Amino acid sequence: MKSSTRSLGARNAVLAVVLVLAGLAAQPAAAEERAKDLFGAEKLPTATDPQSFGFYSKGCFAGGVAIPMDGPTWQVMRPSRNRRWGHPAMIALIEKLSRDAVADGWPGLLIGDIAQPRGGPMTSGHASHQIGLDADIWLTPMPDRPLSMAQRESMSATLMVDEKTHLVKDALWTPQHTALLKRAASYPQVERILVNPGIKKKLCDTVKGDRSWLRKIRPFWGHDYHFHMRIGCQPGSPTCKAQEATPDDDGCGKPLSWWFTQEPWRPNTNPDAPKARDLMTMASLPKECRAVLDAPGPASAEVATYHGGAEPVAVAGPEPEAPSLPATTASSTAGLPSAASAFTATPEVGVPVPRPRPPAK
Numbered sequence: 001m002k003s004s005t006r007s008l009g010a011r012n013a014v015l016a017v018v019l020v021l022a023g024l025a026a027q028p029a030a031a032e033e034r035a036k037d038l039f040g041a042e043k044l045p046t047a048t049d050p051q052s053f054g055f056y057s058k059g060c061f062a063g064g065v066a067i068p069m070d071g072p073t074w075q076v077m078r079p080s081r082n083r084r085w086g087h088p089a090m091i092a093l094i095e096k097l098s099r100d101a102v103a104d105g106w107p108g109l110l111i112g113d114i115a116q117p118r119g120g121p122m123t124s125g126h127a128s129h130q131i132g133l134d135a136d137i138w139l140t141p142m143p144d145r146p147l148s149m150a151q152r153e154s155m156s157a158t159l160m161v162d163e164k165t166h167l168v169k170d171a172l173w174t175p176q177h178t179a180l181l182k183r184a185a186s187y188p189q190v191e192r193i194l195v196n197p198g199i200k201k202k203l204c205d206t207v208k209g210d211r212s213w214l215r216k217i218r219p220f221w222g223h224d225y226h227f228h229m230r231i232g233c234q235p236g237s238p239t240c241k242a243q244e245a246t247p248d249d250d251g252c253g254k255p256l257s258w259w260f261t262q263e264p265w266r267p268n269t270n271p272d273a274p275k276a277r278d279l280m281t282m283a284s285l286p287k288e289c290r291a292v293l294d295a296p297g298p299a300s301a302e303v304a305t306y307h308g309g310a311e312p313v314a315v316a317g318p319e320p321e322a323p324s325l326p327a328t329t330a331s332s333t334a335g336l337p338s339a340a341s342a343f344t345a346t347p348e349v350g351v352p353v354p355r356p357r358p359p360a361k
Contacts, residue, residue, distance in 0.1 A: 032281040038293055039120025043082065045304050046118060046295035050088050052131035052233060053288040055241040057276070060119040060289040061132035065306040067091045067111065073098035074109040075142055077152050083113040083122070087132035089189065089234050090114065091306045094135055097184055097229075104179045108142030110157070111135070112226050118292050120285065121277035131240060133233070136226045137184070139177060157225035161198040166260065168202040178203060184229050185213040192246055194220045194228035197259035204252035214250040219259050239286060 039060065050063030064085040069076045074095070076084050086094075091114075098109040114135045116122060121130060128134050140158045147155065160172055181203065185193055197219035207214060220228075233240035258264065282290055298304045 032283070034121075034278065035280040035282050035285055035289070036121035036123050036277045038282065039116055039118055040123035042116065042118045042293070042297075044117050044297035044301060045085055046292055047298045047304075048295055050132075050234070050236065052087060052119075052133060052237040052240040053292070054131060054239065054286040056131055056134060056230065056243065057128040058280070058284070059131040059241070059286055060292045061087055061115070061130075062118070062292050062295060063088070064115065064117055064119070064132050065091050065304050066117075066301055067094055067114070068305055068307065070146060071095065071098065072108075073102045073142075074111055075147055075152070076111045077138065077147075077155070077157075078112065079149060079152055081113065083116055083129070084111070085117045085119075085132065086114040086135065087231075087234055088306060090133055090135060090231055092308075093187060093189055093231060094137075094229075095306070095308060097137075097187070100183050101180050104183055105176050106141060106180050107144065110138035110140055110142050112138055112157075117297075120289060120292075121280050123277075127276055128228075128230075133231045133240075135229050137180075137229060138226045139180075140225070141176075159225050161196045161224040163224075165198075166196070166265075167198045173202060178207065181217060181227060182207075182213055184227070185216040187231075189231040190216060190229055191232045191243065192216050192218050192230050194218050194223050194230070196220075196222065196224040197256065197264075198224070199227075200251070200256060201260070204250065204256060211250045211252075214252065215246050215248060217251065218246065219251075219256060221264070239288065 045064035045066075046062040048062045050061070050065075052061040053059045065088050066084050067074070067076060067086070069079060069084070094109070094111065094114070102108055112135075113122075113126065113129055115129050115132045119130045119132050121127075126134075129136075138157045139160050158172060159169075160177075161168055181193060181195070181199075184190060193216050195217055200217055200219040203214060203217060230243075233242050282293075
C-alpha cells in the first residue's frame, strides 16, 4: 500500500512538472516584455556613435544627445517625460531653428517631445519619435521669463484650431506663426512638417509669392497646438528606413479638400484596439535595438548634452573604449508600421500615424 501511494505521488509530481512546462510553452508572444517598457526605463543614451535603426515608428537609435533644458532662445517643456533626446543632427537643427526663428520675430521655442534616450516605442503618446529624427515644437510663443519646472509640467499649449470646424482660430494666428513654419521647412534636412489640416488650409489660403515650401507641410490628425518636424535618415545609419518623398506640388488641392469632408472624422470602428506600441516586443524591432539596450551609457545626462558648436558633441562613456554596435544589413522583409498594425508591410503612402483618429464627439 505504501509502495502504491509513493508511486501515485511520484506520478502526480511528474504530471505537475509537465503541466507547468506546457503552460510556459503555451504562453503567447504577448507575454514577452513590451519594447516600450524596456526603452521607457532607459534614463541615458548609449555611449556610441550616433546611428538610427529602422523606421520612424518602428526602431531605435544610438549615440543620442540631449538638448539643454534652457537656452537663450528655447525652453524644454514636460521635462519629467525625459524626451529631450535625439540624433545630434536633430538637436543641432532645433537649436538653429530657435535662433533663426528669433531673428524672424518669434520670441523663442517651447520644445515638446523629441525622443526617449535610446528611442524605441514610447510608453505613451506617439507612435513615431523612435529613431531620434522627430521633434514637436509648440505653436505657443516662449514667454519672456524662465518657466519653473512646475509650470513646464502644467502649462497648456494654445489650441490653434476650432475642433468643430477644423479651421484655424483667426484671433490666434499671426504672421509670425507662418514665418516659423516657413523657416522650419526651409532647411534641407527637414523632409516634412505635420500640422493640423486647418493650419495647412490657413497657409494655403494666405501664403503669397514663393509657395514651394508648402509641399513639406503635411496635414494630419492632431497637431493643433504644435507642429511635428521630421528630418531624413542621416549619414552613418545604413539601416535607417527612409520615408517616401512628399509630392512636388504645394499640397493645397484635392488631398487637402478630403480633410474637410466627413470621411477623416468618422468614429473609429474599433476604438478599443491596442496601439501598435502596446504590441511591440523586441522581436518586432530591428535586431540592432537589442544591442542598443545593452550598450553602455555615459556617466551622466550632462555629459551627453549638446551645447552647440559647428559639430555635434561626442558622447563620452564611462569606459575608455565603448564597444560599437554591430553593423547588419536591413532585412527586406522587415515590416514597417501602417495605420492599422505594427506588423504590416511598408505603406505605399508615406505619411506616418503619430496618433490614432480621434473618437466621435
